[in-house]
Amino acid sequence: MVAECSSVNRKSAEVVFAAAREYWVFEPRVREEILARISRGRVTVNMTIVVDESKTEHIDREAAKAYYKELVALQKALGLTGEIPLKLVLAGPCIKNDLLHDPDKLWSVVKKALGTALDALVKMRAKEGRNLQVALKREVVNIGRAASGIYEHADRLKERHRKTLEERLADAGLQREISDPHVAAEIALFAERCDITEELDRITSHGEQFLEKLNEKGPVGRTLEFILQEMIREWNTIGSKASDISISRFVIEAKTSLDRLREQLANIE
Numbered sequence: 001m002v003a004e005c006s007s008v009n010r011k012s013a014e015v016v017f018a019a020a021r022e023y024w025v026f027e028p029r030v031r032e033e034i035l036a037r038i039s040r041g042r043v044t045v046n047m048t049i050v051v052d053e054s055k056t057e058h059i060d061r062e063a064a065k066a067y068y069k070e071l072v073a074l075q076k077a078l079g080l081t082g083e084i085p086l087k088l089v090l091a092g093p094c095i096k097n098d099l100l101h102d103p104d105k106l107w108s109v110v111k112k113a114l115g116t117a118l119d120a121l122v123k124m125r126a127k128e129g130r131n132l133q134v135a136l137k138r139e140v141v142n143i144g145r146a147a148s149g150i151y152e153h154a155d156r157l158k159e160r161h162r163k164t165l166e167e168r169l170a171d172a173g174l175q176r177e178i179s180d181p182h183v184a185a186e187i188a189l190f191a192e193r194c195d196i197t198e199e200l201d202r203i204t205s206h207g208e209q210f211l212e213k214l215n216e217k218g219p220v221g222r223t224l225e226f227i228l229q230e231m232i233r234e235w236n237t238i239g240s241k242a243s244d245i246s247i248s249r250f251v252i253e254a255k256t257s258l259d260r261l262r263e264q265l266a267n268i269e
Helices: 021-035 061-078 085-089 103-154 156-171 181-194 197-214 221-241 245-265
Strands: 004-007 013-019 043-046
Touching: 004 103, 013 197, 021 043, 021 103, 043 103, 061 085, 103 197, 103 221, 103 245, 197 221, 221 245
Parallel strands: 013 043
Antiparallel strands: 004 043
């Protein structure tokens, strides 16, 4: 018995059982075995019996001869030429195998082959996961660096707006002091609208939580996707609040890393 398992990305777990008809009775049990070890991704399972051609005691020779004659007749009817390989004959109903008539014995063989294939699949996914972990950490560090850069510029926004307001009042011929209630109210309103301290604090917290989850054992993909959505929301808010060019550059850098995170998280279980 040979079992082959392959997987592709999916947000949820899905099992595709691609095997000969005689194995379909085990499809629920195969699905259960796979879902016990795989929580995300589409897993395709293919199972076949490999016959040792040197052990003729497992072959019904009369049935093989009859099947071969049918193949020859079909070949002539289709106008085909060439030899009919032994493997093609053995694929027909000529194999004597008591396992096919004993579900319990056959399941033990199926389960063993499936376990071997799943071990290899999980090992491969773990290796890919370690590589992805390094890439994800790098992007989170980039996002944290962008947030730190904004921290340095955020305090200057209020002062910059005050100077801009003074210049506009002077250009309009309106001589008003900063202590003027109307001017002070305008500056206070702007300061409230463009204050991004809370967003930056939450981004820092989300980044720390992301890295903590990334180091945990077991499935963390869904949790990481949720944290990423929160980070995207905070960065969008910062982008809409901050009109400063230098801050906008940091926002663009962060969003680039966020997009990379979103693409890579599709590969995380």
